[in-house]
């Protein structure tokens with residue numbers, strides 16, 4: 479058992495955001511990490527959840543499905559039913575490397591349920607998705623590196639915003 483694991487504290491977190499019904503698991507856990515100013519890797523290890531599972535080139539936002547032990551521990555830590563955390567897991571068939579990852583920026587920055595809690599939708603991780611089911615528009619995409627470099631959900635959303643601004647500037651220059 480590692481030092482960090484030995485220090486693991488299974489008492490519930492003082493504060494735990496609830497997962498949104500259509501949120502990706504990585505997004506929710508990444509919001510927990512953001513809240514405690516940690517990276518997803520640190521938050522995973524410090525909570526005694528074992529080794530971070532094998533991920534794809536996209537990083538933790540496309541989080542591998544959890545086993546029941548990890549689900550139960552997280553449910554206790556977050557005071558959320560294991561079934562709720564189970565319902566936002568990534569299907570195994572979605573755990574494939576990507577060239578780009580789709581998202582709807584309008585949905586990403588404006589969460590109608592809580593404007594202070596932007597999150598990544600689970601549906602955007604579906605390799606077959608093309609359009610936003612809220613807005614009906616074709617989804618934008620970001621390269622895996624933009625997502626992988628983020629330590630937690632707050633950083634991930636900020637990275638995606640910066641990436642869009644860079645692309646807009648580039649397009650404006652080309653259009654001149």
Ligand SMILES: [Zn+2]
Pocket residue numbers: 582583584585610611612613614
């Ligand atoms: Zn949308």
